[in-house]
Amino acid sequence: MKTVIYYYSTTGNSLYVARELQKAIPEAEIQSISEVLREDRLVVNAECVGFVFPMHYFGLPIQVEEFLQKVTILESPYTFAIATCGVPYWGRPFMDAEKILKEKNCSLHASWYVRLVSNYIPLRDIAADWRINIRAWLAKGKLQRIAKAINNREAHSTWQLFKNFCGRYHDKWLAGQQEIDNKFLCDKEKCTACGLCERICPRDNIKRPEGSPVWEHRCVECLGCLHICPAKAIEYGEITKGRKRYRHKAIAPADLLRKG
Ligand SMILES: Cc1cc2nc3c(=O)[nH]c(=O)nc-3n(C[C@H](O)[C@H](O)[C@H](O)COP(=O)(O)O)c2cc1C
Ligand code: SF4
Ligand code: SF4
Structure with missing residues (x-):
């Protein structure tokens, strides 16, 4: 029944999501992607494997992409991915994750956005507290539904709008790193x-x-x-x-x- 949830987080949104899921999923452990990336070999053997990360420029954070490229996934687990973000649905994070997993003969069975707060302050200031609180309340309800779906091993796909436009933007960002x-x-x-x-x-x-x-x-x-x-x-x-x-x-x- 073991579940492993890998998370990547720099301001805590994705860690919060991983911890909430850990509470609601039996025998779940959480592991930091930044930490496990330091290991020479990365192998996961679990019945259910999850990835929780922030959306970066409409796609996967660079370290999450590196992690997905590096990890070896044994057996055929149920897999899910969750992108925390400020603005959901624009982008292609799950398409990119699925592409990498497919090369390893793995599927991505379920994906969700969880809207919290954008920490990208070069674009705009952090949202007002009342807005943060409303999003936190909505996210809590959504996380309960997500945990239930994961426990039932349900398939779930979500919108990924303007994939080509967002993809070009993401690629340009990668090139300027x-x-x-x-x-x-x-x-x-x-x-x-x-x-x-x-x-x-x-x-x-x-x-x-x-x-x-x-x-x-x-x-x-x-x-x-x-x-x-x-x-x-x-x-x-x-x-x-x-x-x-x-x-x-x-x-x-x-x-x-x-x-x-
Ligand atoms: C480089 C960078 C790019 C980002 N790009 C997006 C984006 O395209 N769409 C979005 O909704 N949020 C974007 N964000 C905001 C984060 O996805 C969001 O705040 C996330 O929940 C942070 O998660 P964390 O606290 O676990 O790091 C970006 C943040 C950073 C640092
Ligand atoms: S820049 Fe800020 S976080 Fe870094 S050492 Fe100085 S006070 Fe500490
Ligand atoms: S130097 Fe770059 S990678 Fe390191 S903490 Fe700052 S923003 Fe992140």
């Missing part, structure tokens, strides 16, 4: 050298030779460093100045840091 972290700035006056930015980075892309962060151009634009900084010392160019930072209220900063 190397330069992304040139936009990060650290205000040394504000930085307290706490090290959280370094410890959250899933790519080991931050070093702190003199206390404050220096980015090493292996960024996947998860925005973990930007949101976790307690001093708000990190900005993404000028555009994030004055904008709020975000973390799901049920998730502590320590839950998002790299182990070890």
Whole structure:
């Protein structure tokens, strides 16, 4: 009956979803994709396997794509994928996941979007609290229905609108990855050298030779460093100045840091 839920999360939305499902699914364990990606060999043998991740530029986060490429899935489990997001239905995350799984002779049996809060503050500020609370309430109800469907091994597909347009946008984003972290700035006056930015980075892309962060151009634009900084010392160019930072209220900063 074992279920393994792999999650990827930098501001806690996807970790919250994984934890809620773990409570509602018998014998479920959750594992961090950033952590397991460090292992040389990645093999999963379970009756049910789930993937929970944020939508990044209408598609899969880079690390989730790498994880799906790397993992070996034994037997033929029931598989499901959940994308947390600010704006559901636009994009192709499940199409891309299914394509990778098919190359491994695996199917994707069910997929859902769970709308929470967009943490992409270079585009716009974090939603108002009342909006966050309404979405959290709606998500809680949806997660109960999703857990029931998973426990019954139901098939479920969801809309993925404007796949070609969104796909082109996603591919353009992927092509520009190397330069992304040139936009990060650290205000040394504000930085307290706490090290959280370094410890959250899933790519080991931050070093702190003199206390404050220096980015090493292996960024996947998860925005973990930007949101976790307690001093708000990190900005993404000028555009994030004055904008709020975000973390799901049920998730502590320590839950998002790299182990070890
Ligand atoms: C680089 C990046 C791109 C994003 N692109 C989208 C998007 O295309 N559509 C969307 O609804 N949300 C987008 N978001 C917002 C996240 O998907 C959303 O906040 C998610 O729930 C965060 O999950 P987490 O807290 O588990 O990291 C993006 C966030 C980042 C960092
Ligand atoms: S998280 Fe912020 S305060 Fe802490 S080291 Fe990084 S930039 Fe400095
Ligand atoms: S440098 Fe920041 S945005 Fe880039 S991968 Fe690391 S934590 Fe994420």
